[in-house]
Amino acid sequence: MTGPVLAVDQGTSGTKALVICPERGVLGTGFAAVRPRHLPGGLVEADPAELYESVLAAGHRALAEAGEPVTALGLANQGETVLAWDRDTGRPLTDALVWQDRRAEHVCTELAPHAEELRELTGLPLDPYFAAPKMAWIRRHLTREGVVTTTDAWLVHRLTGAYVTDAATAGRTQLLDLDRVEWSDRALDLYQLTGENLPEVVANDQPVGTTTAFGPEIPLTGLAVDQQAALLAQRVTAPGGAKCTYGTGAFLLAHTGDTPRRGTSGLVSCVAWRLAGRTSHCLDGQVYTAASAVRWLTDLGVITGAADLDRVGAAVPDSGGVTFVPALAGLAAPWWRGDLRGSLTGLGLDTTAGHLVRALCEGLAAQVAELAEAVATDLGTPLDVLRVDGGLTRSALLMQTQADLLQRPVEVSALPDATALGVGVLARLGAEPGLTVHDALPDWKPAAVYEPRMTADEAADRLGTFRTAVAALLDRAPA
Template sequence: MTYLLALDQGTTSSRAIVFDTDGAQVAVAQREFQQHYPQPGWVEHDANEIWATQRDVAIEALAKAGLKAADIAALGIVNQRETLVVWDRATGEPVCRAIVWQDRRTAAMCRQLKDAEPIFRTKTGLLLDPYFTGTKLAWLLDNEPGLRARAEAGELAAGTIDSWLVYKLTNGKQHVTDASNASRTLLLNLQTCEWDNELLDILRVPAALLPAVVDSSGVCGEVSGVDELNGIAIAGLAGDQQSALFGQACFGKGDAKNTYGTGSFLLVNTGTEVAASHQKLLSTVGWRIGGVTEYALEGSVFVTGAAVQWLRDGLGIIKQSADVEALANQVPDTGDVYLVPAFAGLGAPHWDPDARGTIVGMTRGTTAAHIARATLEGIALQSVELAEAMRADTGLAIDELRVDGGAASNDTLMQMQADLLQAKVIRPKVTETTALGAAYLAGLAVGVWPDRPTLAKQWAVDREFEPQISADEAAAKRARWGEAVERAKGWAADD
């Protein structure tokens, strides 16, 4: 039997999963690591802790599976996107903590650069927002004493988490990133899949800092310096949402998936052409294989699963997140209550950082069950907004949505999603699609699977949800939701 190892480096934990050639999970290991909040709006990670936890869970997962490095055909890396690491090329040590994708310290810089946003939008498919890596790197060079001079002298290396892990796994031999991660930096030209000199000049980022851009599926090095892993080929790299799209076998133009986690991320495959968005969605690289780049449109919702955590931790109306389904099912509807979970502003398609969480429509008869149900509907309705924006941008029907992530196990939420989207929602048997995508990319590169049609045959359905309400009823709910969203917008704006 042949096995693949997926390293799943997330925002709060590092995981490793061993898969067999049927795509079945053989063993898993996971460790959380510390979050650092040095100032309001700042979020940092210790890059050495990320490396140590990811290395250790890889070793642990192999041990749990009773396997050795020689049993692993290849490993793939999937990672939290946009997070920045800068390190010393000579020592391999980070020069400071990693700046996490959630970090907002560059908000003022983004406002100052607004006149250049059309250039960034055209070339990168992204908006100017602190979310992305480029302004984090520019900020670091301007604010950490001595870094700019060292960067210009070629003494430093920078990259997203995939770059950092490959560098450490190869004992400093490889400084690379894949096209999907590179497309999240504000520095990559989507059309050429190369670093763009004009964008580098605007942000004053020396090209010498940056990694080589490689295929998402392809051998880019092998592990050395970690006894239990030495010799394993590193053959798959992808950002987490693109990896989930691949793991869901969304290989055809128009195929779409939605991942329900802390936030939600809906991606649709747009084929080999960049689909420009007029709805404030993001154009991004899906993956690059054999030198051929395929693209996706992405919509990001900042708070979905986190809203359920708020019901648990903030309101105390449920004891654990899974309890939300039973509570929501105590009532047949929300009683015209709408909850807009804009706790961190609104993402796509609104991009309103000043929006705030809002509950509208409450009466004296409103209960905890109504609020719980409105929370689930709010999660589904935010995804409907993304899907409608994608339909408008692409002309694609999106009549089928593949789902994954923790909340995809909530049958009530999935039924709401089908109802409000007026489309079939399909939950696969394997919901670890983010890690599975990395394993698939690695396995393709070394011939474990011959092609994508073979992988598509492995994708299997757990349950399908069909709409159970009329299109008119769904449209009325969406219109009412739009009114609630308007009440949430701009709340935190100051002079």
């Protein structure tokens, strides 16, 4: 039996670290904020040095609180955030282009005739959200030097000297052959990235090296993209289950088994994880702005933070006819219209802060309900329950609204930091050959369960109003 492991989740707005013991649970936690820069024109950048320093700071804080050594390290990453860097020195050659960044739109426009070929090959729609368009943009406009990768490869190299990425993260690039789980020469050719020195694609539980960045030497034995790590932590390890993480954005993933399921409802088909030589797959749907939409409302002075959602929303019984499509960074799945902007309609002189909060919660929940319906369509069976995690699950108003619009129970994870918990499981699997996934996962029981209180007809009416507002946005915007 391995001892405690250090699990680090390097996210968009911060890095969270946990020291996790199989028997005693979480022994220490650490957090370090990251401040991405939101620039005009849909540009979002981060300082690579800040990302790395946040990993070190959060990890050191968790270890200091735990007060005991760890036997392995797991690292989760943002997925589609990319940079160019020098392999000899580890020095960044560009800023990191964050997954929300839209500057590679024209790369996708040029490749539009090959959109279906790329979707069939990689499981991903053509959109600047994914890594390859941003990688191609960097090569065209910033530098031809060094290597261009997702941030995980750079962080791992800084920590251990290894040059690798895990199968799940590679699956978020639009450069991975989904069926063979290896880099696609054809996709590289289409993106004019032929000849790029890409990292080795490794399993999610594969030891890749050791680091002394946190003091004593620690083997790095678990790697994952953030949402797949959360899927694992929620014990969604077989077809039929789904989870949604409410972070900067909201991300719904449904397990689909050992073979890729290319859906027709606008969802992404990708690698869930590769463990002990066996690849599992999932369907994935995204909402670009969740906590970031709450932060937007906070910046306007409507609320003082996410903790205000329930208090302010409780002042009114409903949204008062206000409809909010919180597409503040565009619409992702199933529409894939990142060029759209959000809408707030039905305002009157009687509209209060409470109505705006209610409308925001309904808008977020409606988008997730649309993703759940798309999953049900692609799998041919409705979801029985939705397991949820992330900071916004602390809002009873949002979770109740989610259950109402979904017309399914919503089970809230007892540990909001499911991504870190999941990559901690991967670190244990990599450090202890022969350990099964079932044995590595902690017992799962929800901290709360929200049952629908709204009738099916009322839920359908609310979703219909939201869809009408989305249709109005689609009608007004050029395709």
